[in-house]
Amino acid sequence: MFKKIPLAGIAAACMLAFAFPAAISAQANTHTVQKGESIYKIAKEYGVSTHQVQAMNNKSNASIFPGEELKLPVIPSKSEKDLLSRLVEAEAKGESYAGKVAVATVVLNRVESDLFPNSLYGVIHDGIQFSPVLNGTINQPASAESKQAVDEALAYQGYGRESLFFYNPDKAQSSYLSSKEVTTVIGDHVFLR
Template identity: 30%
Template sequence: MAGCSNSSLHPTELDCMARAMYFESNRSSRDGMIAVGNVVMNRVQSDAFPDTICGVVSQKNQFAPGVMTKKMDNRSAPLARVAALSVYEGERHPKIANAKFFHAASYQASYNNMHYVLTTGGNAFYEKRRPENVTTPTPLPPTEGITRQ
């Protein structure tokens, strides 16, 4: 999917990506939206998740309730759509790496396998690792303004 030209873009997949970004990040944070999109793409490329964007976003209990059915407001939706297209075409947040998971930055998780890589857009992003390989067990301070505009 990464590197697809606009002519091969499937609108449903783009809409699913925009919905995940819109409902899962602080809608004013481009970095947060790009990071959420990267998690979606990391999952698409993983054998442990569905192999389409819509399949990943619509998985039960993985994204915000109503992510596929709620209405996006006209004020914030265009930014999510532009960010979704950018991720679809290959943009990646430089700090996400292989992260396939995130939770609200305010949530206090107590698992010992969460290796945090980024906090942005109101979310803390992490990789699941063996406990002995976790070097960052707590969310990092929030970072914004890294992705291109």
């Protein structure tokens, strides 16, 4: 009763299933508060700190109300963390550790922003945003320092959601970016919102 499926068809389906797993995984998360929940319970459920949930939602205390929509930090899969680490390595090679954390933070801020795709994969592969995606250097392995910078940026989501752009003015000129407000300068990179 079963039709024979060509082996090549199965192989193609498997390749597609594994080629794009990051496209649907780490997305901008929200949680609708239910009766009886607390920030502590919500944070524990998602494996993040209560302070981070408060920071993500600009809360000075732990008061929440049923029906309230809370923003939650991006929680990437292992492959997404690797992708972000490789982007940081390629974009900020030769920059300070703080510069690497800031580059990772820009990507995470974009996932949270309504101006960009709501997944790590989507932000990183969004058109011509990042030159390492275009020139293939994103495929090189990340250093231990870049991986640590990504971990730090993930741990501090919500504490500095301002920068959405960065560039090296010695290597690129942009009238679009020149109209943006500078948030900080770290090494050769200018960060903007």
